[in-house]
Amino acid sequence: MSQVQELTKADFVSEGDVKWCPGCGDYAILSSVQTVLPTLGIPKEKFCFVSGIGCSSRFPYYMNTYGFHTIHGRAPTVASGVKLANPDLSVWVVTGDGDGLSIGANHTVHMIRRNMDLKVLLFNNRIYGLTKGQYSPTSEQGKVTKTSLYGSIDNPLNPLSFAIASGATFAARTNAANPKHMQETLRAAAAHKGTAFIEIFQNCNIFNDGAFAKYLNKDTKAEENLFLETGKPLLFDGETKGIIMNLDGGKPKLSVEEADPANPGVSKSGNKFLIHDPSNEDHTLAYLISYLGSISDPENPAAMGVLRAVNKPTYGEMLHSQEEEAKSAKGTGSLKDLVYSKDTWTVKETAKA
Amino acid sequence: MATQEQEKETLDSVTIRFCGDSGDGMQLTGTQFTNTSALFGNDISTYPNFPAEIRAPQGTLAGVSGFQIHFSSNNIHTAGDSLDVLVAMNPAAFKTNIDDLKQNGILIVNEDAFTPGNLKKAGFIDDEDIFAPYESRSRIFKIPITKMTLTALEDFEMMAKAKERCKNMFALGLTYWIYSRPLDSTIEWLTGKFGKKPEILEANIKALKAGYHYGNTIEAFQSTYEVPEAKIVPGTYRNITGNQAVAIGFVAASELAERPLFIGSYPITPATDILQELSKYKHHGVKTFQAEDEIAGIGSAIGASFGGQLAVTTTSGPGIALKSEFMNLAMITELPVVIADIQRGGPSTGLPTKTEQTDLLQVLYGRNGESPIPVVAAKSPSDCFEAAIEACRIAIEHMTPVVFLSDTQIAIGSEPWQLPDLDTLKPFNFKFHEDPETFAPYKRNELLARQWAIPGTKGCEHTIGGLEKEDITGKVNLSPDVHEHMTEIRSKKVDLIATKLPPTEILGDETGDLLFVGWGSTYGAIRTATEKLRNEGYKVSQIHLRHLNPLPNDLEKIMRSFKNVAVPELNLGQLSMIIRSKYLIDAKGINQVNTKPFAVSDLVDEAKKILGEG
Numbered sequence: 001m002s003q004v005q006e007l008t009k010a011d012f013v014s015e016g017d018v019k020w021c022p023g024c025g026d027y028a029i030l031s032s033v034q035t036v037l038p039t040l041g042i043p044k045e046k047f048c049f050v051s052g053i054g055c056s057s058r059f060p061y062y063m064n065t066y067g068f069h070t071i072h073g074r075a076p077t078v079a080s081g082v083k084l085a086n087p088d089l090s091v092w093v094v095t096g097d098g099d100g101l102s103i104g105a106n107h108t109v110h111m112i113r114r115n116m117d118l119k120v121l122l123f124n125n126r127i128y129g130l131t132k133g134q135y136s137p138t139s140e141q142g143k144v145t146k147t148s149l150y151g152s153i154d155n156p157l158n159p160l161s162f163a164i165a166s167g168a169t170f171a172a173r174t175n176a177a178n179p180k181h182m183q184e185t186l187r188a189a190a191a192h193k194g195t196a197f198i199e200i201f202q203n204c205n206i207f208n209d210g211a212f213a214k215y216l217n218k219d220t221k222a223e224e225n226l227f228l229e230t231g232k233p234l235l236f237d238g239e240t241k242g243i244i245m246n247l248d249g250g251k252p253k254l255s256v257e258e259a260d261p262a263n264p265g266v267s268k269s270g271n272k273f274l275i276h277d278p279s280n281e282d283h284t285l286a287y288l289i290s291y292l293g294s295i296s297d298p299e300n301p302a303a304m305g306v307l308r309a310v311n312k313p314t315y316g317e318m319l320h321s322q323e324e325e326a327k328s329a330k331g332t333g334s335l336k337d338l339v340y341s342k343d344t345w346t347v348k349e350t351a352k353a
Numbered sequence: 354m355a356t357q358e359q360e361k362e363t364l365d366s367v368t369i370r371f372c373g374d375s376g377d378g379m380q381l382t383g384t385q386f387t388n389t390s391a392l393f394g395n396d397i398s399t400y401p402n403f404p405a406e407i408r409a410p411q412g413t414l415a416g417v418s419g420f421q422i423h424f425s426s427n428n429i430h431t432a433g434d435s436l437d438v439l440v441a442m443n444p445a446a447f448k449t450n451i452d453d454l455k456q457n458g459i460l461i462v463n464e465d466a467f468t469p470g471n472l473k474k475a476g477f478i479d480d481e482d483i484f485a486p487y488e489s490r491s492r493i494f495k496i497p498i499t500k501m502t503l504t505a506l507e508d509f510e511m512m513a514k515a516k517e518r519c520k521n522m523f524a525l526g527l528t529y530w531i532y533s534r535p536l537d538s539t540i541e542w543l544t545g546k547f548g549k550k551p552e553i554l555e556a557n558i559k560a561l562k563a564g565y566h567y568g569n570t571i572e573a574f575q576s577t578y579e580v581p582e583a584k585i586v587p588g589t590y591r592n593i594t595g596n597q598a599v600a601i602g603f604v605a606a607s608e609l610a611e612r613p614l615f616i617g618s619y620p621i622t623p624a625t626d627i628l629q630e631l632s633k634y635k636h637h638g639v640k641t642f643q644a645e646d647e648i649a650g651i652g653s654a655i656g657a658s659f660g661g662q663l664a665v666t667t668t669s670g671p672g673i674a675l676k677s678e679f680m681n682l683a684m685i686t687e688l689p690v691v692i693a694d695i696q697r698g699g700p701s702t703g704l705p706t707k708t709e710q711t712d713l714l715q716v717l718y719g720r721n722g723e724s725p726i727p728v729v730a731a732k733s734p735s736d737c738f739e740a741a742i743e744a745c746r747i748a749i750e751h752m753t754p755v756v757f758l759s760d761t762q763i764a765i766g767s768e769p770w771q772l773p774d775l776d777t778l779k780p781f782n783f784k785f786h787e788d789p790e791t792f793a794p795y796k797r798n799e800l801l802a803r804q805w806a807i808p809g810t811k812g813c814e815h816t817i818g819g820l821e822k823e824d825i826t827g828k829v830n831l832s833p834d835v836h837e838h839m840t841e842i843r844s845k846k847v848d849l850i851a852t853k854l855p856p857t858e859i860l861g862d863e864t865g866d867l868l869f870v871g872w873g874s875t876y877g878a879i880r881t882a883t884e885k886l887r888n889e890g891y892k893v894s895q896i897h898l899r900h901l902n903p904l905p906n907d908l909e910k911i912m913r914s915f916k917n918v919a920v921p922e923l924n925l926g927q928l929s930m931i932i933r934s935k936y937l938i939d940a941k942g943i944n945q946v947n948t949k950p951f952a953v954s955d956l957v958d959e960a961k962k963i964l965g966e967g
Contacts, residue, residue, distance in 0.1 A: 014816075016828065048808045049816075050656070060816045061829065066808035068659055068686075069818025070652070071678050077617075077649040081656020081664070082808065084640060085615060089660070089808050107652075110645040319640060326635035333637035335608050338601055339772055344591045345392050 007038035014064040025176035025202035026055060029123065030062055032179050033092075036186045037065075040090070048091045050079040052099040055130050055204075056123035059094040073104025076111035079118050080315075087316050090190070092119045097138040098128050101157055105137075112166040114315040115194040122159055122197065123176075125204040126211050133207035140295045145207075160290035163197040164283050164308060170196040171286065172306040177203065177216050181227075181304060188306050194314045215302065226292065228305035233265045233273035234289070236301050242273035243292070245285070254288050256300060278309040360576035361533065366425030367580055368433030369528060371521075372450050373442025373463075374411055375404055375418040378521035383420025385525055385539045391592050391769055392538050394582030395424040398877065399767045400432035400950065405622070405705045412466075412474040414445045426581040430733070430877030432766060434952040438531070440524050442466055442498070444475035444483070451487060459492050461527065463520065465499035494573055498523050498564075505563035509556050519560035526564025533579045536561060586771060593770040595734040595763035596623070599667075599693060600630035602741025604637055607663045609742065610749055610781040615662040617642045617653030619672065622705040623761045624695035627667045647675035651692065655679060658688045659817075661785060661807035663745060667693040670712045671702065673719070680754055681720045684843065686817045687795075687803045689748035689755075692716075693741070696760040698948055707948035708761035710873050710923040714930075716756040717902055723840050725847040727751070728901040730758040732876035735770035737763060740899065742778070749783050751850055752802040758901070760923075762874040762950050789813050794827035800853075801846035851903040857911060861887060861894030866964055868915035869895040870908075870940065872928055875921050875951055882956035893960060901928070909936050917963050919943055921956055 012034040020026045037047060047065040051057035053072035060067025066089075070078045075093045083091045093100075093111075100108050100122050111118060127145070128134040135145045135152040138159060142151040163171045170192040174185040182200065189196035201212040214220045223237040234243035244257050244267055254274075257267035265273055280286065286308040293302030327333075369386065371379045380401055387399050402419040409416030423433035438459045441447040443466040454460060469479065477483055484493055502520040509516060522539075529536060540558055547554035568574060593601075607614035616639070618628040632641045640662075644650040651666040658664035668676060673694050683690045696712045698704025716728055727747050731740035737759055744757040786792050786804040789812025795803050806813035815827060821839060823830040860883055867886075871879045876897050883895040896911060898904065912918050912932070918940040920929035926942035933940050943959045945951060 043811070045809055045811045045814060060818070063816070065814050067816030067818075068656070069816060069820065070655075071682050071819055074648060074652045074679065077644065077652025078656035078659070080642070080649075081615065081617060081653035081658070082660045083656075084642065084653070085613075085657040085660025085662045085664075086807070086809055106645060107649055110649065319642075323635045323638065323640070327638075330636040333604075333634060335605055335637075336775055338604060338634070338637065339775065340589065341591070343388065344589050344772065345394075346589045347394070347585045347587050 007044055009034045009038060011044055012037050012064050014062050016061060018062050019058065020055060021206050023205040024055070025125065025204070026059070026123065028176045028179055029121065029182070029200055029202065030059065032182045032186060033121075034063070036183050036190065039187070040190050042090050046089050048082055048089050049094055050075045050082060050091060051094040052104055053130070054096040054099045054128075056094055056096040056121075057099060073099050073102070074107060075099070076104065076107040076116070076118070076120075080111060080114075080116050083117055084316055084319060087117075087320065090119070091117070092121065094121050094123070096122065097124045097126060097136045097159065101159060101162065102137045105162075108162075109166045112163055112168045112195045112197060115167070115169050115312055117193060117314040117316050118195055119189050120195060120197045122199050123202045124159055124199050125202045125208055127204050127208035129204045129207055138295070156295045158291060158294040158296075159199040160197075160307060161287055161294070163199075164287045164290050167283075168197050168308060169194040169310050169312050170306070171290065171308045172197070173199045173201070173302065173304050175201040175212060175215055175304065177212070185305065188309065192309055194312060224293065224301050226301040226303045228276050228278075228303055228307065230276055230278060230306075233275055235259060235273060242267060243289075244271040245274055245288070246271070252284065252288060254292060254300075278306050279311075280308075281310055283308060361579055362576050363579045363581065365427055365580070366423060366429060367437045367532065367578065368421065368423045368435065369438040369440065370419050370421040370436050370450060370453070371440045371524065372417055372419035372446040373521075374445070375406070375408055375416045376411065377418070377442045378518070379418045379420050379442070382521045382525045383422055385542065386528060386534070387422050387767065388542070388592060389529070389534050389538045390422065390424040391590070393534060394585070395426065395580055396429050396583040396585060397425075397592070397767075397769060398423045398429050398432045400762060401765050403706055410474075412443055412445055412471045414449055414475060417446045417449045419446070419450060424580055426583045428583060428585070430880045431950065431953060434954055438528065440528065442520070442524070444472045444477060447483070448475045448477070454487075454491055456490050457492065459494065459531075460487065461494045461496060461524070463498035463524070464495040465497050496527070496567075501563060501567060502560050505559055506556050509552065509559075511552060511556060515553070516556065519556050522557045522560035523564035523567070526561040527568045530565045530568030531574060531577055533577055536565060585769070588771045590769040590771055592767050593735055594626070594765055594767045595731065595737040595759050596626035596695070596765065597630055598735055598737035598770065599741045599757070599759065600627050600634075602738040603631065603663075603665055603691075603745065604634060604639065605738070605775070605778060606742045606745035606781075607639070609778055610663050610745065610783070612661065612663040614639045615642070615654060615657035615664045616640070616667065617644050617650040617657065617664070618667045619644050619647045619650045621647070621669045621672050623697055623764045624667045624669050624672070624693065626764065627693065627695070647672040648679060651676040651679040651690070654690050655683050655688060658683070658690045659808070661805075663749065664689070665691040665693060665745070667695065669695050669697045670699045670715065673712060673715055677720050680726060681722065681724050682819050683754035684720075684724050684726055685819055685821075687752045687843075689752055691741075691744045691748050691755050691757055693744075693757040693759065695764045696758065704948055706761065708874065708923065708950065709946060709948065710760060710875070711927070711946070712758065713872075713901065713924070713927040716758065717931075723844065725844050726754050726756055726902065727847055727850055728756045728758060729899060730873045730901055731763055732873060732897055732899070734763050734766050734768045738770070738773070743899065746781055747850055749781050750802065751800055751846065752805060753847065758873060760874050785810070786813065793825045795822065795824050797824075800849050801842060848903050851900070851906045854900060854905050857896050857905045857907050859894050859896055859911065862892065863894070863911070864914040865892035865894050866915065867891070867893045867917045867919060867960055868912060869893065869960070870898065870912065870918055870920050870928070870932065871895070871922070872898040872901055875923065878951040878953050878956055879921055881953045882960065885953065885957050886960055891960070891964065898928075904935070909938075912936065912938050912940075917941065919960060919963055921951060921959070923951070
């Protein structure tokens with residue numbers, strides 16, 4: 001690492017113009033990524049950004065790294081190939097709620113369950129922007145758009161719940177309008193080995209302006225954001241409230257209770273607040289936390305930060321070790337052995353020729 | 354062994370088909386007969402034919418599985434038009450295959466399986482004398498194969514079902530006796546397979562020998578036959594299927610390119626074998642990735658190609674439909690990837706286990722925009738080795754996706770492969786670009802192949818994608834002139850491949866009355882038909898196209914040297930349409946889409962019709 005030449009944010013800025021709409025949340029994400037990458041100790045040529053189609057997927061053009069703007073929904077497949085071909089690269093997938101959860105949801109599931117060593121930035125603006133404003137799989141029910149004039153009847157999907165249910169070893173949420181938090185989250189993702197999935201709340205100021213306003217509004221942000229800290233109780237709203245788990249007819253359920261100022265970590269009803277542990281192998285609790293504050297659960301705050309970070313072998317590591325095992329068991333294969341394998345016969349010159 | 358002298362007749366070539374229920378072990382029986390004949394020194398060609406269902410209901414027409422072997426003392430190129438011998442293990446097999454038996458051919462049936470229940474399942478009416486229509490025109494041997502097998506295995510402490518399973522060995526032994534084949538290679542194979550289960554091993558050997566001796570004892574066969582060794586070009590041979598040869602060809606290409614092989618694929622009949630075969634080669638550094646679908650298969654391959662590996666994906670027609678958008682991405686990003694299309698009967702799910710050549714227009718034109726992609730076709734099982742290497746070579750040396758075409762007939766059919774001298778295979782001519790000073794992603798060489806710098810190369814950072822771009826810099830640019838220029842350059846790049854092709858080989862004279870122009874698995878049938886017609890004095894020649902895009906530069910001149918051009922294809926006229934439109938030559942299609950390979954006799958008849966003598 002010491003030989004790596006000092007990199008700065010400017011090294012990651014490409015020379016062309018950035019062509020997102022003025023005021024788009026994507027600018028902040030680009031800037032945060034360009035801020036974090038030089039701090040990771042990875043040479044610039046080892047980064048590769050792979051995207052699908054959509055506003056978010058123009059991202060690789062704006063990065064001065066290796067990049068591949070692929071086709072709609074399929075970035076995880078190309079990124080998997082890039083990473084398996086070159087295990088020492090740091091490969092990032094940039095996708096959106098339409099690209100990654102609608103047309104490409106299948107690939108997102110399989111990338112995650114395989115634990116491909118990829119960093120995944122899912123820009124969630126709850127709308128189709130590049131095609132000019134149709135509802136997306138994360139749009140709320142009842143949303144009126146150009147293709148849902150009477151209100152969308154689709155049930156929305158929660159990206160983090162989707163990722164965790166798919167077996168994500170790393171799942172986090174951040175907000176494009178909170179650069180400090182986003183950069184911390186990006187660093188945590190970069191440090192993770194395996195699929196690191198980040199949902200980024202991102203405002204589309206043209207077609208879905210204000211979708212995440214309540215998380216930023218001065219008056220509401222304290223009660224709407226549940227910032228997660230490892231080893232700390234799940235508290236929010238100036239630590240006046242917290243999350244407890246109880247059983248509702250045998251079903252685990254998270255609820256908000258008011259904190260007891262005289263008794264830290266305990267609610268006024270005497271329940272202990274949950275302590276955040278992203279390394280918990282079991283993903284049940286992470287799943288429940290991911291669901292808090294979702295479109296279907298608007299009364300509760302949304303968890304922000306790293307919900308889950310567990311250590312498991314990556315697909316690439318396992319593929320590599322199988323190859324090594326095969327080589328040590330059979331010896332490195334030679335083409336000659338393969339062609340001239342068993343069951344050959346020889347026709348001699350003298351034979352009736 | 355023989356108690357009395359049997360007459361022994363010498364034959365040039367024989368075609369046998371073993372058929373029965375899919376659980377009857379017919380593929381195995383056929384494979385054993387094939388290996389024995391190959392080791393004996395015959396030239397061979399085989400064609401398995403099995404149902405799409407893994408285990409269709411027992412005894413039904415849908416469940417019939419067959420394996421055809423043509424073995425000869427001459428050089429042969431097809432699995433045979435019609436059968437000298439049909440071995441039918443049940444009524445359904447009899448019903449679905451009997452029409453292929455030659456006049457005076459031998460029919461061997463397992464009498465025990467012709468029960469009222471099985472006859473009904475095969476759709477025969479009660480009390481129907483099903484053999485009557487064939488008695489005058491074939492030699493019928495009704496043999497109680499099941500009973501004889503069980504009797505032979507009386508002393509074995511096995512379940513009756515397990516004993517019965519040996520009946521295919523009895524049938525095999527009987528045919529070995531009829532055609533004077535030695536038993537030893539099958540015994541050796543059984544020993545390898547059942548070495549750890551001595552009881553099953555002994556039972557199989559006993560059944561095999563019982564079948565052999567039965568032929569000798571019953572005196573029903575007036576004579577046995579001999580098919581002498583063929584005059585085969587000296588060399589070392591092995592029997593190989595097309596799919597095996599593709600897999601080995603890809604590994605060879607990986608050595609010639611000095612790049613590791615990456616295959617991203619999704620299982621699909623009849624291409625799955627290639628992925629399975631390559632999965633065995635991890636110790637060769639082959640990375641196999643069974644993707645979640647066809648799209649992910651090619652997507653991962655394109656990613657691996659961007660990362661600098663020799664990348665391939667394997668599929669069949671329905672998979673090509675799904676991969677098309679990615680094929681276009683590889684085309685516009687000018688990345689090497691080989692898409693192997695092992696064609697099967699279409700459209701839609703179609704006939705998964707049957708053969709057809711109906712994907713040619715799909716791979717040439719089935720994409721949005723102007724999307725030229727080179728296409729290479731294999732002509733026989735063993736030819737898949739060289740054709741696969743050629744596809745990889747074009748991909749890497751010209752920086753382009755390439756389609757490799759094969760089909761069911763080649764993929765699962767087998768023939769002896771004269772093993773190549775590996776030292777004569779030419780290394781691929783390319784290198785990664787590593788110098789930032791001279792790098793631009795769309796800067797091209799004299800073949801118009803763009804520079805290939807892989808992620809990890811310092812100073813050559815760049816982004817590629819599916820949007821139109823300007824030449825040299827590769828910067829996104831959607832302006833009219835740029836698009837027209839790039840469209841032309843991508844087309845010209847593919848055309849330039851033709852300048853590197855050797856002269857087209859002509860079987861026969863360079864001028865004449867009729868030229869067959871073929872591609873793919875029809876090679877053997879067309880070649881045999883050409884030889885037959887020439888022997889009869891017709892001025893007929895054959896060319897067989899390895900390259901379907903670009904077509905060879907000498908093709909037009911060759912075709913214009915003949916009075917007639919005929920294009921036999923297992924489709925409704927795809928190559929013929931291209932030839933007619935591209936060259937304004939009145940090429941006549943000889944077309945068939947009945948799931949069967951061409952019969953040589955049909956091609957001969959069609960040729961005579963074209964020559965005005967049919």
